[in-house]
Amino acid sequence: MAALFRRAALVGVGMLGGSLGRAMLKRGLVKEVVGIDQCQGVLAKAVSLGAVSRTTASLPECVGGADLVILAAPVVAVLELLPKIAAHLAPGALVSDVCSTKGAVLKQALACLPESVTFLGGHPMAGSEKDGVEALDEQLFENAVYVLTYTVRNALSQQFVRLLEQLGAIPVEMGAEQHDRVVANVSHLPHLAASVLAEVVAANSKDRKEIIRLAAGGFRDTTRVALGNPQLWRDICLTNRGELVLLLDAYLRELGAVRDLVAAGDENGLLAHFQRARDFRSQVPLPKLRKNGQPTWA
Amino acid sequence: MAALFRRAALVGVGMLGGSLGRAMLKRGLVKEVVGIDQCQGVLAKAVSLGAVSRTTASLPECVGGADLVILAAPVVAVLELLPKIAAHLAPGALVSDVCSTKGAVLKQALACLPESVTFLGGHPMAGSEKDGVEALDEQLFENAVYVLTYTVRNALSQQFVRLLEQLGAIPVEMGAEQHDRVVANVSHLPHLAASVLAEVVAANSKDRKEIIRLAAGGFRDTTRVALGNPQLWRDICLTNRGELVLLLDAYLRELGAVRDLVAAGDENGLLAHFQRARDFRSQVPLPKLRKNGQPTWA
Numbered sequence: 001m002a003a004l005f006r007r008a009a010l011v012g013v014g015m016l017g018g019s020l021g022r023a024m025l026k027r028g029l030v031k032e033v034v035g036i037d038q039c040q041g042v043l044a045k046a047v048s049l050g051a052v053s054r055t056t057a058s059l060p061e062c063v064g065g066a067d068l069v070i071l072a073a074p075v076v077a078v079l080e081l082l083p084k085i086a087a088h089l090a091p092g093a094l095v096s097d098v099c100s101t102k103g104a105v106l107k108q109a110l111a112c113l114p115e116s117v118t119f120l121g122g123h124p125m126a127g128s129e130k131d132g133v134e135a136l137d138e139q140l141f142e143n144a145v146y147v148l149t150y151t152v153r154n155a156l157s158q159q160f161v162r163l164l165e166q167l168g169a170i171p172v173e174m175g176a177e178q179h180d181r182v183v184a185n186v187s188h189l190p191h192l193a194a195s196v197l198a199e200v201v202a203a204n205s206k207d208r209k210e211i212i213r214l215a216a217g218g219f220r221d222t223t224r225v226a227l228g229n230p231q232l233w234r235d236i237c238l239t240n241r242g243e244l245v246l247l248l249d250a251y252l253r254e255l256g257a258v259r260d261l262v263a264a265g266d267e268n269g270l271l272a273h274f275q276r277a278r279d280f281r282s283q284v285p286l287p288k289l290r291k292n293g294q295p296t297w298a
Numbered sequence: 299m300a301a302l303f304r305r306a307a308l309v310g311v312g313m314l315g316g317s318l319g320r321a322m323l324k325r326g327l328v329k330e331v332v333g334i335d336q337c338q339g340v341l342a343k344a345v346s347l348g349a350v351s352r353t354t355a356s357l358p359e360c361v362g363g364a365d366l367v368i369l370a371a372p373v374v375a376v377l378e379l380l381p382k383i384a385a386h387l388a389p390g391a392l393v394s395d396v397c398s399t400k401g402a403v404l405k406q407a408l409a410c411l412p413e414s415v416t417f418l419g420g421h422p423m424a425g426s427e428k429d430g431v432e433a434l435d436e437q438l439f440e441n442a443v444y445v446l447t448y449t450v451r452n453a454l455s456q457q458f459v460r461l462l463e464q465l466g467a468i469p470v471e472m473g474a475e476q477h478d479r480v481v482a483n484v485s486h487l488p489h490l491a492a493s494v495l496a497e498v499v500a501a502n503s504k505d506r507k508e509i510i511r512l513a514a515g516g517f518r519d520t521t522r523v524a525l526g527n528p529q530l531w532r533d534i535c536l537t538n539r540g541e542l543v544l545l546l547d548a549y550l551r552e553l554g555a556v557r558d559l560v561a562a563g564d565e566n567g568l569l570a571h572f573q574r575a576r577d578f579r580s581q582v583p584l585p586k587l588r589k590n591g592q593p594t595w596a
Contacts, residue, residue, distance in 0.1 A: 125514040145512055178508065185499045186513045190520040192560075193491050195575035196553045200545065201483045202578035210476065214443055215484045215582045216423040221519040222488040226579040230572035237560050237568050247498065248557040252550065255494045259546040262490075262535050270535050274528035277493035280500035281524045284513045 003031045004163045005094075009066035010035045010052055011059070011081060013042050016098050016127055017072030018051035018136035023167050025050060026138055030163075036062040038077075046133050060088040068160075071097040076235040078105055082112045091116040094157050098122055100183060100232075101239040102149045102176040110151065120157055121149035121176060123183070124169065129227035139292055142168035149176040184243035188236055189251060191225050192244070195233070198226040301329045302461045303392075307364035308333045308350055309357070309379060311340050314396050314425055315370030316349035316434035321465050323348060324436055334360040336375075344431050358386040366392050366458075373397040374533040380410040389414040392455050396420055398481060398530075399537040400447045400474040408449065418455055419447035419474060421481070422467065427525035437590055440466035447474040482541035486534055487549060489523050490542070493531070496524040 008030040010021045014037075021033045035052030036059060037043055043055040056062045063069050063085045071078045071085075078097050082105075089095065095117055099105050102121045109119040126144035128135075146169040150156050156173060164171045174182070201211060201219075237244060261269040306328040308319045312335075319331045333350030334357060335341055341353040354360050361367050361383045369376045369383075376395050380403075387393065393415055397403050400419045407417035424442035426433075444467040448454050454471060462469045472480070499509060499517075535542060559567040 125512055128515065145514070147512065172511065174508065178505065181502075182505050182508045182512050185502055185505065185509050186517040189498070190495055190517050192553070192556060193495050194520055195572055196549065196556055197488060197491050198575040198579045199571065200487070200549050200552050202574065203548065204479075204483055207476065207480050207483065210472065210480045211483050212582055213470065214423055214445070214480050216443070217426065218523045219484040219488050220582060221522050222492055223575075223579050223582075224519050225516045226572075226575040228572075228576070230569050230576060233572045234565060234568040238563055238565065241560055241563060245557065245561045248553070248560065250501065251494065251498050252553060252557065254498050255490070255546070255550060255553070258490060258494055259543060259550065262539055262546065263543045265536055265539060267532060267536065270532040271528050273497065274493055274524075274526075274531045276500065277496040277521075277524040278526070278528060281496045281521050284510055284518060284521075 003028055004159050004166070005030045005068040007031060007066045008033045008068040008070060009063045011062060011069065011071045011085070012073035012077070013037045013046040013051055013133050014072065015130055015132055015135040015137075016124065016140075017070065018046055018049065018133035019127075019138060019140040020070060020072065020098070020124075020167075021046070021051040022049065022136055023138040023141060024163070025053065027166055029166050030068065034062050034066065042133050049133060049136060051133055051136055059084060063093075064088045065090055067093055069093055069095045071095070071099075073097075074229075074232045074235045075099040075101050075105060075239045079108050079239075082108050086112045086114060089114065089117045093117045094160055095119045096122045096160065098124055099239075100187065100236050102147075102179045104239040106149060106151065106176045110153065115153070118157060119150075119154045120160060121147075121179075122160075123147040123149075123179065126169075129225055129229075131229050139168070143170065144168075145170050145172050147172050147174050147179055149174060149179055180240050181243050184240055184247050188240055188244050189247045191228065191233060191236075192248065193251065194223045195226040198223045301326055302457050302464070303328045303366040305329060305364045306331045306366040306368060307361045309360060309367065309369045309383070310371035310375070311335045311344040311349055311431050312370065313428055313430055313433040313435075314422065314438075315368065316344055316347065316431035317425075317436060317438040318368060318370065318396070318422075318465075319344070319349040320347065320434055321436040321439060322461070323351065325464055327461050327464050328366065332360050332364065336371075340431050347431060347434060349431055349434055357382060361391075362386045363388055364391060367394070369393070369395040369397075372527075372530045372533045373399050373403060373537045376403055377406050377537075380406045384410045384412060387412065387415045391415045392458055393417045394420045394458065396422055397537075398485065398534050400445075400477045402537040404447060404449065404474045408451065413451075416455055417448075417452045418458060419445075419477075420458075421445040421447075421477065424467075427523055427527075429527050437466070441468065442466075443468050443470050445470050445472050445477055447472060447477055478538050479541050482538055482545050486538055486542050487545045489526065489531060489534075490546065491549065492521045493524040496521045
């Protein structure tokens, strides 16, 4: 199909950015992708993997002249990038990001960016604990929900929606506030539950060898996300503090109640707890698969 | 190869029992498997799936004359079965179980069973949240650790070890006390972390639709085990209370500390936490795969 954008600036070429760059180029959805990354070594790899058409070390050069600007960096870096790119954006450009929290980014974008450009927050519910451009996957977005947050000032761009659809993604519109509340439930609280679990188990040094030997599917799956990038998750916590503290408090309360059921040997209370947990978890449908048969986060 | 046991009694023909029965029969490791289950409907399925050679409704008939007795029921049921089978066991029979906690079963076995039989506790670190004989998998034990707990009175049976090796399993000897401590870390605490997570997220009814829509890999993996059988997990909690309460208290303390880091926006504290969690999780090696390429719990 005809290119939807002429020139995409890719600011940050990690696993997500690299996947997006290569997926857009391969399908001819953009004519060229100009990449920049704070880590110079990444750029040569990005070129050889087909994630970008060319690279630059200059942020103004990267974003100037682009009709699509994708900020594919952790959220705190994106908050710092927005004022830096503002003066260099071409009028009419569409600016988007891929961050896991949307409220802080949207607020910063509205405060920094000129009215001549459109900002549309984006969050692909794809990816994994894997890091770096070498983990890119041009099929990453197939059948993955891609949340778009916009404001009255910055309307939904049908051109960007079409681009996402061409990548096989499922665009879902949502307010930034609701997005941050929902992902606190489905992603941020689960992440902290997992990372704290890993830390608590790690503290049992006496049985370390046997613990690692016996760790099977339950432990691996429950703690897989704890393999994620520490900086990225620090940033997510810092930019979704309000929702996360509310949920952590609820988790602490409920966990304390279940701890008391275990201590008391309360058969009926434990059974009812496990039944409620299973009832809810059963409502989460099986994952949609990508064309290669893998789930959207594998 | 020549059969290692003449007649196996399979008391409980669910996913684990059924997998074991079919795997032993298919490989000719036992001449026949006689199955019994408290649920009558299960037995016809078990026969048609090749999990048992024949069935009976009489527990004395099932275990009498068997040289191998496998109690493949949830742990509280096994505690009740042991005194019931004691008088009917053939001298020299080997009795084993597949329960997730070993201390209570071993104590009960030593108290109930005659000295003419051998009791060897068993715990295959395989399986999944799937339930019932229709979920059986004759390759379930391939490359899976199979813990064996024995006492001085009841020595390790080399015949049973050979049987497990023929199933592709990795027998690991461990004291019952250490086993229960280790699985509290790698299985029971992770399970409660997951089930409480599911229950807390379920409580957010306002965003229910969006939560289910956005639940991706992180949420699915972190909470997969919450799909497990509620009775089974109630029994596990009831028979590993001491270790589990200790670990739950440690989890509550650490979770409270991380909650305070989030509330305070403590960048360095959060980064250090996520790094420690990743460091430990990275030490858990990639799963060994079965011959069909699936991990041992898929």
